[in-house]
Amino acid sequence: MKKLSIYLSVILLTALGACSKKNGIDGKNAIHPIDPIGPASKDQLVTLKSGIVVEQKGNNYYWGGDILLSSTQLKALDESGTLFTKRPDYIGPDTTINPVFNIPMKSGSNNEAVPRAFSQYPTAYNMWAMVRFTYDANLPAWLKNEIAGILTQIQNESNVRFYNATGQPTVDPTYGFAYPYIDFYYVGNLDASDSYVGRQGGMQKINLADFVQYQPGAIIHEICHAIGMFHEAQRPDRDTYVNLNTSNLKPNGLAQFSKITSNYYMLGTYDFNSIMGYSSFTSGINGVSTFVNDVNQPMYTKKDGSYINQGYDLSTLDKSWVNTFYIPYIARSDVYAELANTVYKQDGTVMTAQERLNLQAQLNNGNSTPPNCCRIPNNF
Numbered sequence: 001m002k003k004l005s006i007y008l009s010v011i012l013l014t015a016l017g018a019c020s021k022k023n024g025i026d027g028k029n030a031i032h033p034i035d036p037i038g039p040a041s042k043d044q045l046v047t048l049k050s051g052i053v054v055e056q057k058g059n060n061y062y063w064g065g066d067i068l069l070s071s072t073q074l075k076a077l078d079e080s081g082t083l084f085t086k087r088p089d090y091i092g093p094d095t096t097i098n099p100v101f102n103i104p105m106k107s108g109s110n111n112e113a114v115p116r117a118f119s120q121y122p123t124a125y126n127m128w129a130m131v132r133f134t135y136d137a138n139l140p141a142w143l144k145n146e147i148a149g150i151l152t153q154i155q156n157e158s159n160v161r162f163y164n165a166t167g168q169p170t171v172d173p174t175y176g177f178a179y180p181y182i183d184f185y186y187v188g189n190l191d192a193s194d195s196y197v198g199r200q201g202g203m204q205k206i207n208l209a210d211f212v213q214y215q216p217g218a219i220i221h222e223i224c225h226a227i228g229m230f231h232e233a234q235r236p237d238r239d240t241y242v243n244l245n246t247s248n249l250k251p252n253g254l255a256q257f258s259k260i261t262s263n264y265y266m267l268g269t270y271d272f273n274s275i276m277g278y279s280s281f282t283s284g285i286n287g288v289s290t291f292v293n294d295v296n297q298p299m300y301t302k303k304d305g306s307y308i309n310q311g312y313d314l315s316t317l318d319k320s321w322v323n324t325f326y327i328p329y330i331a332r333s334d335v336y337a338e339l340a341n342t343v344y345k346q347d348g349t350v351m352t353a354q355e356r357l358n359l360q361a362q363l364n365n366g367n368s369t370p371p372n373c374c375r376i377p378n379n380f
């Protein structure tokens, strides 16, 4: 997510270094760099074999602005136009079965599933049970405090749970596999923060810049990428809800609006309040933007021409998605799946005590009572 204001004026070129000129991601000239746009550009657009346009900054590749791509994802995007090599057979959203837990999705008084979503196609191998994370040693105290507050806030209002593994082993001592985890990392005075989408395996960074100090919603936004969510403006049906201002968008700007057309999960209508939405306007440096010709004109608008505001917190419908695909586990050292006292349903209501126990039994081979041991400390 880019910072919204224009009053930070540090150019990024020196920090990022010159763009790499190498062609191709696999040595076969698979991709075709386009020249950077103007002297203020920090990005190099790259058109993949599949036709998808991504951005290159140094050795990193991005999709849709702030979505970092792993080498596996980049290769898959290049060759097949999809993020995942193991493509699940997408046949449209199934509103009756949860694809992560494979249990019925029932919610609300009418007993229908009501999640709103635009996300990666959620599966047991790209979602998290608990989101393991570390604070990188380079974080300043103010940023660590801000992250801690936001993790607590997200936990209070939804089912996703985080586990603080700072200082703990990164490899399982018994079986030798690398733990999947997020490392919150400080990148200083840049104009963008970024994250991978979904659980990658091993360490994956969420890079946070100074501007999140006064735009904390950007931290929530990057965390939501890491737990599986995409940008609203990249929905394949977004043209039904918004108009792109194509005469104002430079190629880098247009690349922010690349539609995601495979391996997604989408229900419900466009959510203009989503934390995964973007403002109609982009920031610039001294009035110059790599995305638009005129920073005073919008990148895109609603169909009626009105402007879209940046989300600043999980919207009701964002929470619906999180509560559909995450379960609030308590950190334990054994294999029992113990639930927090508050478990949200997809419609935002809270499970009754009996409903919670029923779900806990369902997750533990019928046993609704956790062993009286084994909770482990988990402080942010």
Ligand SMILES: [Zn+2]
Binding pocket: 001, 065, 066, 067, 221, 225, 231
């Ligand atoms: Zn984003």
